[in-house]
Structures are given as C-alpha cells and as structure tokens.
Amino acid sequence: MDLSPPIRFELRRGAVTAVPLAIAVGLFGVSFGVLSVSTGGMGALPAIAMSATTFAGSAQFAAASIVSGGGQPIAAIAAGLLLNARYLPIGVSVARFLFGGPIRRFAQAQLVVDESWAIASRGGGTFDTHRLVGAGIVLWLAWVAGTIIGVIGGEALGDPAALGLDAAFPALFLALLMPQLIGRREVAAAVLGAGIAIALVPLTPAGVPIIAAAGAALIGLWRR
Amino acid sequence: MSDAWLIVVAIGIGTMLIKAAGPVLLGGRALPPAVQGVVALLAPALLAALVATAGLSSGQALVIDARLLGLGAAAVTIALRAPVLLVVVVAAATAAIARLVGVS
Numbered sequence: 001m002d003l004s005p006p007i008r009f010e011l012r013r014g015a016v017t018a019v020p021l022a023i024a025v026g027l028f029g030v031s032f033g034v035l036s037v038s039t040g041g042m043g044a045l046p047a048i049a050m051s052a053t054t055f056a057g058s059a060q061f062a063a064a065s066i067v068s069g070g071g072q073p074i075a076a077i078a079a080g081l082l083l084n085a086r087y088l089p090i091g092v093s094v095a096r097f098l099f100g101g102p103i104r105r106f107a108q109a110q111l112v113v114d115e116s117w118a119i120a121s122r123g124g125g126t127f128d129t130h131r132l133v134g135a136g137i138v139l140w141l142a143w144v145a146g147t148i149i150g151v152i153g154g155e156a157l158g159d160p161a162a163l164g165l166d167a168a169f170p171a172l173f174l175a176l177l178m179p180q181l182i183g184r185r186e187v188a189a190a191v192l193g194a195g196i197a198i199a200l201v202p203l204t205p206a207g208v209p210i211i212a213a214a215g216a217a218l219i220g221l222w223r224r
Numbered sequence: 225m226s227d228a229w230l231i232v233v234a235i236g237i238g239t240m241l242i243k244a245a246g247p248v249l250l251g252g253r254a255l256p257p258a259v260q261g262v263v264a265l266l267a268p269a270l271l272a273a274l275v276a277t278a279g280l281s282s283g284q285a286l287v288i289d290a291r292l293l294g295l296g297a298a299a300v301t302i303a304l305r306a307p308v309l310l311v312v313v314v315a316a317a318t319a320a321i322a323r324l325v326g327v328s
Binding site for chain 1: 226227228229230231232234235236237238239240242243244245246247248250251253254255258259260261262263264265266267268269270271272273274275276277278279280281283284285286290291293294295297298299302307308309311312314315316317318319320321322323
C-alpha cells in the first residue's frame, strides 16, 4: 500500500483517538472471554475465533447467553445475525468513502464497528476511511486480546453461580440496551420485545423467545 | 463440527456479509425506508428480550432469584454512567453476595 504522509497521518490519528475506547473495548472483551468459558457458553477457542471474525459484542454475548441457557445453535445464530443487521445501514453510510476494488472494500468494511464509525465521522454524513482503518485495527486488537485474557482468567474461576456470573449476562444486555433507547419507538420495541420473550419462555424451547421478540421491530413499519 | 464452532462460523460469515453488503454490493445506495425502520428497532427489541430471558428464565421456567437483585444493582450502576465491565462486576458480586446470605 502506498502510504503518503497525509494518509499515514489520518491512519495514526484514527489509531490514537481509538486508544481510550480500545481500553474499554478490551475490558469488554475480557468479560466475553470469562463468560464464554465459565458459564457453559462457547468454550475457549471458539470464543477467541468469534472475537477475531465476528468482532461485534452484542451478537457474541447473545450467542454465548443462548448456548449457556440450553438453546439450539440455530437460535443463537439467528439472534446474532439479527442483532448485527444494524451493520447494514451503518455499512451503507460509509460505502461512498471506502476505496479500492471489492476485496479492499470488503476488508475496510470489516473494521466498521460503532466506535471506529464514530471516530471516522467528519460530520454531515462524511467519513475519513483512513481514520476508520486506523481506529478499527486498534479496536480489533483490543477486542481479541481482551477475549484471550478473559478466556485464560475464566478457566481459573470456580462455580459460576456462586460467583454470580449468571447475573452478568442480563446486566450486560441492559448496559447494551440503554444507549439504544433514544426515542419512543425504540422504547416501545424494547418493551414489546421483552413482553414477547417473557410470554414465550414457558411455551417454547430456550432461544426461541428471543428470536420471536425480533417481531417487535415490525412496529418500525409504522410511519413516523 | 461442534455446536460452538457451527455458531462461530455461521455468525462470523453472516456478519462479514452484512458489513460488506453496503460498501461492496449497494455502493452507497440508500436502503428502503421500511427496511431502515425495522432494522433500527431490531437491536432494542432483541436486547430487551435478552435482558428478560437471561434475567428471569431457567430452562422453560420463569424464576425470580439472585440474578434479579444483580440486575437491579446493574441498573443503578448504569445510571451512574459506569463502564460496562464495572456494571457486570457489580451485578455478579450482588448476586454472589445474595446467594451467600441464602437467596436462591
């Protein structure tokens, strides 16, 4: 790759800006690693591979939570992909600013996560792709390294129920949910989604209530 | 392939395709408003369902146990704008202490 000084500047600027966020992302990765090995979730190597390839916290935690709750793999897969559907419009928003052929654009698109997207944003719907790449690489390294540390630490932990680790999943999902509740429609979708899930728990196998709750998003078809 | 690896591969490939769809296939063309409206609400709907099931279900039973106390402590910690890891630690510690004093 030809790295002219302005490109190197933007790459470095993206990377440096991402460092404080990367610390938080790394600690988040630690919790994914710990929960993956300690709660009957994914297991060590799948957890690390998942962080390296999926690189999206909420989908990974959803899959780990469904597996540890005895859900079928198909439920975990569906929940993870439905949660990551939000990357479709995010990908569209940066599409005009990526460069190169399909393979390079594909690679750049993989580095888009909430934090790198925010760092690369220059306002008015424009993005600096080099800043995106610099930030995305730092965040990816932190996420994978955090997961590895968590996996190693988690294997040394004792009984997950005695340590309250089963309470960690709902707490984590609540922490991920709160920033999403930016308007009345989001709150309505959340209340309806939780209601559908609770109603179905006694009636369906584990995992199914979560997939069914995705139906609550259909209220998005109503005009504003 | 074990279930865990099946999940890792399926979500990994699916997520890569979702992320790349806009930049590689759509080339920046906007999504239809109806799709945008639904996609924007998927995360809140699913995350709320995950809070409910991870906090209140045990297999096919709805149960109220130490996890709910942990979740309450997490809500307070989130309201104080603490980092996610602290939220998780507070929730786990609360549930662990509740069990030590005899809550199921």
